[in-house]
Amino acid sequence: MDQLNFDIDFEMKDVAAVGRGLLDSIAGITEVPDGAFNIRADGRSIGRAQTKAVEIVTKKDKPGIDIFIKPGTTGEKVYIPVILTEPGLQDLVYNDFYIGEASTVEIIAGCGIHNDGCGESRHDGIHTFHVEKNAHVKYVERHYGEGGGEGTNVMNPTTVVNLGKNAYMEMETTQIKGVDSTERVTRGVLEDGAQLVVNEKIMTHGVQYATTDFVVEMNGDGSSANVVSRSVAKDNSRQQFTADLRGNARCHGHSECDAIIMDNAVVSSLPQITANSVDAELIHEAAIGKIAGEQLEKLMSLGLTEAEAEAKIIDGFLK
Amino acid sequence: MLKLVDIEFSANTETGRKDILKGINLEIGDGFTVVTGPNGGGKSSLAKVISGLYKPTAGRIYLNGRDVTDMSITERAEAGISYAFQQPVRFKGLTVKDLITISAGKDISVSEACEYLSSVGLCARDYIDREVNASLSGGELKRIEIATVLARGTDFAVFDEPEAGIDLWSFHSLIKVFERMREKTSGAIMIISHQERILDIADRIVVISDGRVEREGTKAEVLPGLMYDRACPRLDGVNE
Numbered sequence: 001m002d003q004l005n006f007d008i009d010f011e012m013k014d015v016a017a018v019g020r021g022l023l024d025s026i027a028g029i030t031e032v033p034d035g036a037f038n039i040r041a042d043g044r045s046i047g048r049a050q051t052k053a054v055e056i057v058t059k060k061d062k063p064g065i066d067i068f069i070k071p072g073t074t075g076e077k078v079y080i081p082v083i084l085t086e087p088g089l090q091d092l093v094y095n096d097f098y099i100g101e102a103s104t105v106e107i108i109a110g111c112g113i114h115n116d117g118c119g120e121s122r123h124d125g126i127h128t129f130h131v132e133k134n135a136h137v138k139y140v141e142r143h144y145g146e147g148g149g150e151g152t153n154v155m156n157p158t159t160v161v162n163l164g165k166n167a168y169m170e171m172e173t174t175q176i177k178g179v180d181s182t183e184r185v186t187r188g189v190l191e192d193g194a195q196l197v198v199n200e201k202i203m204t205h206g207v208q209y210a211t212t213d214f215v216v217e218m219n220g221d222g223s224s225a226n227v228v229s230r231s232v233a234k235d236n237s238r239q240q241f242t243a244d245l246r247g248n249a250r251c252h253g254h255s256e257c258d259a260i261i262m263d264n265a266v267v268s269s270l271p272q273i274t275a276n277s278v279d280a281e282l283i284h285e286a287a288i289g290k291i292a293g294e295q296l297e298k299l300m301s302l303g304l305t306e307a308e309a310e311a312k313i314i315d316g317f318l319k
Numbered sequence: 320m321l322k323l324v325d326i327e328f329s330a331n332t333e334t335g336r337k338d339i340l341k342g343i344n345l346e347i348g349d350g351f352t353v354v355t356g357p358n359g360g361g362k363s364s365l366a367k368v369i370s371g372l373y374k375p376t377a378g379r380i381y382l383n384g385r386d387v388t389d390m391s392i393t394e395r396a397e398a399g400i401s402y403a404f405q406q407p408v409r410f411k412g413l414t415v416k417d418l419i420t421i422s423a424g425k426d427i428s429v430s431e432a433c434e435y436l437s438s439v440g441l442c443a444r445d446y447i448d449r450e451v452n453a454s455l456s457g458g459e460l461k462r463i464e465i466a467t468v469l470a471r472g473t474d475f476a477v478f479d480e481p482e483a484g485i486d487l488w489s490f491h492s493l494i495k496v497f498e499r500m501r502e503k504t505s506g507a508i509m510i511i512s513h514q515e516r517i518l519d520i521a522d523r524i525v526v527i528s529d530g531r532v533e534r535e536g537t538k539a540e541v542l543p544g545l546m547y548d549r550a551c552p553r554l555d556g557v558n559e
Contacts, residue, residue: 230412258411297372298408300392301401302422302467312421316412 004032007056010039010047018085022112025176026142027081035077038065040093042086054078054105064094064126067107071100071132079108082125087117087151092124099167101132107139111155113178115147122154133165133191141171145178152180159186163194165220174201174318175210184212190251192220200229201318204237204265214243218251218280227255232314233265244272247280259288260317321347321369321400321475321507326378328361328368328530339364341530343378347475350522351501352509355545361530362511363405366479369509370402371395382475401471405479405511407460410451415463418451422470435466438499440492458489465496469504478510482517490514518542 012020012031019041023029029039032047036054039047043063050056053073057066067078084091099105115121131137145153161169175182188196196216204210216225225245233239245253257269271284291313299309328340340361354362367373369380371392380388387398410418419432433443439462449455451463461481468476481497482490494516500508501520510517518524524541526534534541 292408294404294406294408295410297392298404299421301370301372301396301404302418302471303393303396303424304421305393312417313410313413316410316414316417319412 004036004049004051006047006049008045008048010037010049014046015041016085018114019083022083022085022114022144022146023081025144026083026110026112027079027108029079029081033077033079035079037079038067039079040082040091042084042089043091051076053103059094059096062094063092064096066096066098068098069100069103069105069135071103073100073103073105075104077106077108081109082111082123084111084113084115084121084123087115087121087147087149088119090120090122092126094126095128097127097129097131097137099129099131099135099137101164102134103132104136105138107137109139110142110144111157112143113145113147113153113155115145115151115153116149117147117151118149119151120154121147121151122156124156124158126158126160128160129162129169131161131163131167131169133167135164135167137167137169139169139171141173142176143174143179143182144176145180147178153178154181155179156183157185161186161188161196163188163190163196163223165191166193167191168195168197170197170199172199175203177203177205179204179210180206180208182210184210186212186214186216188214188216188225190216190218190220190223190225193222194220195223196225196227198225198227198229200227200231202229202231202239203234203314203318204231204239205234206237207235208237210238211240212242214255215246216244216253217246217248218253219248221250221279223249224252225254229257230259230317231257231267232260232262232318233267234262236264238266240268240270241286242270242272243284244274245282245284246274246276247282248276250277250279251281253280253282254284256285257287258317260314261288261290320349320383321509322381323369324379324381326365326368326380327376328364328373329376330364330373339530340368340375343527343530343532345525345532345535347507347509347523349505349507351497351520352507352523352525353518353521354509354511354525354527355513355518356527356533360528362527363479365527366402366477366509366511369477370400372402396471396473399474401468401473401476403464403468403476403478403481405483407464408451409453409455409460413451414448415451416447418463418467419470422467424471432470435470436463438469439463439466439496441466456489458485458492461485461489461493462496465493469500474506476506476508478508480511480513482512482514494520518545
């Protein structure tokens with residue numbers, strides 16, 4: 001990693017304890033990050049640093065930033081977490097990522113909300129990726145909500161991925177807990193040889209609601225998409241999974257939705273595959289079910305209580 | 320030592336309430352005890368009653384003199400009973416290392432986990448990070464199941480038809496695992512099995528038929544009669 005150049009000075013001690021906890025939960029940040037970063041808190045940037053390989057520019061026409069990764073960059077990390085601690089705040093941000101040719105980068109995003117009020121705290125993040133040919137991106141996004149008020153925490157991430165020739169992007173998205181409502185939208189367009197891998201983990205409880213909606217257009221020969229969603233729905237929560245993989249060339253697509261349903265929760269899965277080319281190979285799988293009795297019995301026979309066994313199964317499933 | 324006193328167990332079936340175990344009295348001490356008998360005779364039910372998966376309708380169960388009858392599965396595990404399932408359970412997300420660690424009841428290193436896997440004939444490094452899911456074969460799952468029982472290190476271990484659902488090659492490997500266990504493991508090991516090669520490594524053999532103990536004794540006392548019965552299936556159907 002190149003030396004950090006601070007555009008907006010940042011020290012962890014400047015962040016209140018609540019905010020530090022959120023940053024740790026969503027991005028593992030406990031000190032100044034070891035890469036370029038932009039930390040957004042309550043609707044504004046509170047810290048930003050760039051490197052020679054990573055440029056971060058404030059948008060002029062709307063809220064958000066443009067992030068430029070220079071061609072040929074390797075081993076860089078970019079942190080762009082968002083935290084909301086002011087109750088009732090509505091935050092909308094547009095972030096565009098321009099990933100240069102043949103570069104390799106890891107981007108750690110995510111949103112944490114602490115809401116002690118009685119209103120709705122909300123973050124809408126629209127992330128658009130322009131990944132040049134032969135580039136390799138790992139994108140990690142974690143969502144987490146907390147707070148002692150009666151207000152709700154809403155997070156609506158939209159991720160648009162444009163993958164150039166032989167580009168690769170891996171998305172690891174996790175909804176940890178405390179998100180009352182989320183509408184997660186992902187769109188992908190893949191050129192020749194491009195690969196998109198998505199691993200999504202969602203946990204809902206209480207009366208929370210989560211929808212997740214993927215549409216991936218595999219336009220290039222040799223392109224592939226693998227979308228895997230695992231979720232746990234507890235209490236009276238509701239979830240809906242939709243995935244549409246469209247094979248428009250010689251390509252390979254696979255989508256899989258696995259859900260554990262508990263209590264009075266409701267889960268629906270709508271996997272769709274569309275072959276617009278005779279050379280498209282597409283598969284979808286979906287399974288929804290409660291924790292199997294024999295799984296609990298096996299772990300109990302190893303000395304765990306029923307509650308410990310259930311927690312272990314869920315933790316493993318969402319790991 | 321495990322002592323079963325007047326154990327009865329009945330269950331609802333498609334044809335109504337059925338008595339599965341009809342007054343089992345048995346003492347199982349250290350060494351290898353193989354429980355055999357015809358299909359449907361109550362062997363697997365007995366294993367589940369011992370492990371706590373089934374509650375006996377009547378009777379008492381004592382482990383080293385302690386009454387464990389009313390204990391839950393968890394409490395029996397803590398008391399020193401471990402149980403290898405006939406059909407090993409699959410877990411999406413839990414790795415082999417996770418399962419061995421849970422079995423050991425404490426944090427263990429990768430090399431310690433690998434030792435348990437090696438002892439059941441698995442090339443440990445190839446398996447330690449794999450999920451315990453459908454990507455593993457029946458034979459691999461069986462051996463991992465046995466490794467979980469070894470990691471428990473309890474006084475009393477029950478293996479329910481370890482040979483069920485595995486191929487011949489895996490069966491030969493399994494026999495070697497049990498032969499090694501017989502040499503190295505202290506405590507009481509009870510194996511439910513129909514297999515002659517497993518019967519052959521028994522210290523004691525118990526024959527259960529129609530929910531009752533039909534015969535029990537040392538291998539020398541029981542095995543010749545079983546072999547005769549196999550040649551003359553009209554006697555009890557142990558040849559299944």
